[in-house]
Amino acid sequence: MTGRIVLAATPIGNSEDASSRLRDALAHADLIAAEDTRRLRDLARRLGVGLTAELVAVHDHNEADRAAMLVQRAREGAAVLVVSDAGMPTVSDPGFRVVEAAAAAGVEVTVLPGPSAVLTALALSGLPTDRFCFEGFLPRKAGERSRSLAALATEPRTMIFFEAPHRLEETLAAMAQQWGDERPAAVSRELTKTYEETRRGSLAELVAWASADAPRGEIVITVAGRPARAASMDELVAEALVRVAAGERAKDAVADLASTGGVPRRELYAAVLAARAEDARGT
Secondary structure, X not given: OOOEEEEEOEOOOOHHHOOHHHHHHHHHOOEEEEOOHHHHHHHHHHHOOOOOOEEEEOOOOOHHHHHHHHHHHHHOXXXXXXXXXXXXXOOOOOOHHHHHHHHHHOOXXXXXXXXXXXXXXXXXXXXXXXXXXXXXEOOOOHHHHHHHHHHOOOOOOEEEEEEOHHHHHHHHHHHHHHHOOOOEEEEEEOOOOOOOEEEEEEHHHHHHHHHHHOOOOXXXXXXXXXXXXXXXXXXXXXXXXXXXXXXXXXXXXXXXXXXXXXXXXXXXXXXXXXXXXXXXXXX
């Protein structure tokens, strides 16, 4: 670890998820930048690791000021470990400015991978995982939150959000208002802990659940992206005509477009022939 900055993922709930590499890094670091030094000491105690490193609190309010110091210590040869309270530093947690400063200074940065609430909730959601985006916490003020959700109305990827339990019902209701009651979603709480739970359903169903049960614990909301809109017959005909004009056989173009567009091949072929005849009359 000497002379570099190491970002280390910490358990998001169950301390047994800590890797042997994390234990070793905690035991041998020269300097540890922790989001909360008290929580770090508690984690080390639970892991049976004796801390000998200098501890520095680095959080949202002071990271910009302390990033240069951490980078300088690494340039001088110190093993600098950066940890957040839970999960991966920089992901909705401090650490980004440290990496930014290190990259600008040419200081090596590496990662000890580990638990992630984002990926754990995504895997549990039952929603598409091939394409997704992480949106973190939505704005607390209703107007700003509505504008943020409106901007995501056409997002086709699965979306992942963090939320506080006392704002869960309000946030789910705002999502339902913007994106529709039937949009599929999931709410995960207390991931990897004793009372871990994931609820799946429509946004309307999850609003009713949150209203009745008042869930507690750390919350992750996963919401399906906007479903792809089926192409209209006119759009399919127009695309077929473009492909025919480019040299493709009409039957081949129609067969492909009918399959992907979910329309009867004969109906589409007849519409294409009619459109070609109309074009011929027009010329």
